[in-house]
Amino acid sequence: MKQKSSALRRYSLFLILFAANLILLFTAPEIGQSAFRLTAANLTEMLSILPPIFLLLGLMDVWIPRETMMKYMGRDAGLRGGLLAFTMGSAAAGPLYAAFPVSGMLLKKGVTLSNVFIFIGAWSTTKIPMLLFEASSLGWKFTAIRLLCSIAGILMISFLLEKTTSENERKRLYKRAQDL
Template sequence: MNFIKRYKFFIVTICILGIITIVNRNLGLKALSIAGYSFKEMALVIPPVFILLGLLDVWVPRELMVKYMGEGSGIKGILLSIFIGSAAAGPLYGAFPVAAVFMKKGVKFSNILIFIGAWSTTKIPMFLFEISSLGSRFAITRLLIDIPGIIIIAYILYYIVSKDEVRKIYNNAENL
């Protein structure tokens, strides 16, 4: 019974997919193919991310993370968050386990938000693609708008979200 409660969304989704396949075989098979592709993509991305996270957790002491990205880090924490997020590889869902490890290591909440924002919008490969496809003027303009936007949004969220809520988020990360 606990199994059914835990995986009810997955079970309902499989049932709906089965009904769709019975009603429209081509649509059902296409949906199954897309789901299989997404699962394969995640299976190739998640293991390396977790290996790197394990190494980060073991090799980088908490004191070092607090010094460079913690509460008193200032501009160096912001720049480091942008750099790490921009240099990261993989889809956005890979950023959240990294953010959880950052929380365990004492990284300031605004720096975590900046890291996630940089991961999603300022990746170096994406920037290089934009230069080659859309021109350097567009790519540099977008980057010059995105970076301050990320920082502004991160600090707005930092001040809007209550300290109690942030504490709960950090506690949840500790329990992972």
């Protein structure tokens, strides 16, 4: 019984939104229908891309020791760690929300905050297939300038986030990652 009520609570926001969408369906049918259609399309995308990602994360969790990840992307990995994080993010595809669970696993394995944020930054702005697409819509000049700005931005943001996070908060964050 307790389990049931907590599940209800966890899904409450979703249920409220679902109800809101149902109301829209009757009050503004055009918007309501299009909202359901979009949600269904996004859900299909999400359900197709997330299972293999989570499976790989589960495998990584069990098979790759924390020490190994720390060696390559942890505090002592230096520039190489950042470069690896950048490459991982750029090679990825899929919406940004899929990057967050991966980041959680990286934290769990002791990767530094700045490297995790480099990974997120790369995932959001320097994905290679997206760049080709961007260039064909907006031109190479725009894409090149945007890309250079983004790389500089990613580095600055990662550096600042690392520097402005207190030791206490960092500990809490890594502890939270252990429980995920």
